[in-house]
Amino acid sequence: MDSVASTLAAQYHKVIDPLNARPRQAAVTTTAVALTLSLAWVLKDFHAWRSFGTGGTPPTWAGYWRMTKIRLNRMLLFGKDDLCDPSPLSSSGPQYLDPAAIPTREGPRPAIMARTMPQRQVPYKAGTADAGVEERVRTMMASLAAKHPSILDLRPSKTEGGSTDAIYAKPALETLNDKARDNKLLGTEIAHAHPSDGSLHVWLSEADAKIVVEKGWGMRFPLKFIDKGWAMVYAPRTMAEADVVERIVRAGIAWVSGVEV
Template sequence: MASHLSTYIPSLPSNLRSMDTRTASLATIGTLTALTSAYIVRDYNQWVSFGSGGTHPTPSGYWRMTKLRWRAYWSGDDMRDPAPLFNVDGPQFLRGDLPQRKGNRPQILARTMPQRQKPEALTPTVKDRLHAIPAKYCNEHPDILTLDLSKTEGRSTDAIYAKPDLPGRHPSAKDKILGDEIAHVHPAENSLHVWLSGPDAKMVVEKGWGERFPLSAMGMCHPSLVMVYAPKSTEDVDVIEEIVKAGVGYLTGVQI
């Protein structure tokens, strides 16, 4: 019956069918373009708000960081795997074993640079003590340390620097990008970057206190620069201070 009736119903002209197909295709492309544009704008604004990792917060800087992000993604390298640090040179400055960090590791924001975790609420006491670390150690040890704005973070936060040409500095503690910078705290979400010796960096990653730095994994800077997660308690800050002191020892040769 249906096939019989179809002989009485005129079909659409071929040009109208083509117009419908083109309209649908254009609508799909338009929707995808709008969604992609909205994602890029949101991602760009988030990238700027969390710190641009020392790169100029401009569209060209964002494009540069996006290419690094793709490169890191396709490498499949797990920044929480300490295995690449097994043969990294340097003495150990951490005093004894670190305790295992309690709880799950934080969620890391989906980008390579800047390397940041999802923000977690801190008490004012914990936050104030954490952010006081750079000034504290530089004031206590002016013979070996200097406080200045972080070059690796685009001068957006304070950093601990080793004074140059200290005689006790380990020969492996050299890097053209990191220079003399030992550690800094990120204002947006309270994580840190700390430059450690290979054995100390390995222990930090193994015990769950941090993870490797993506550009280090790509061979672009020293392999034992690590991201240390934000503390949750004053006890966590105690451990973080030991980690920072280990970085000071590596770059100055002085155990503090």
């Protein structure tokens, strides 16, 4: 009987053990594939993050992880916060943009990159913008600084980690906004353009930022601890749109420097 039992047991394990091993092998294979795909996505996302500018964060893996945590926290805590919604912004206080003179931007809002920082739009396809528009945006900060040297400085953008030029209000201005004197994150920075997509960040009064969002020219900044007037402005596609964008930047100059230009 013992020999029969041993034989039956051996035959049982010969049949059952491979069956038990198959789910384990499948699980290992599935896990390996998932890890490979995840690693590939992370590598692609990391390089895309660096190529679009890092929002002032060092372009390292540590910087990427810091921005990824902000991205995840925003998805979990503020997932329903529509940055195109102007309602969190107040209409009271100083205003340098005339709502009647700011047309509603034509067409749909541009697609936005799927990350919190840096805040960027998906670049327009080549040839979408009229001739000369991209160059005008690229040189807009230098041009304004050259026209108004008594109130503006042109320096690498602190908020963009020095990756692009920005205009700053001169710190010694008697008319300088008190918020700029006290704000350690923005300082006296007024505006900068992003070479990767042609969009801009501009520090506006809250009332002006609301006009920009309401009229479809931009969106609110995603980080709650930054002044509410710090807004993203979409890349212009025509010279007429570039005129509006420059008007918005000039409103930022007036707000921060206290001098209308």
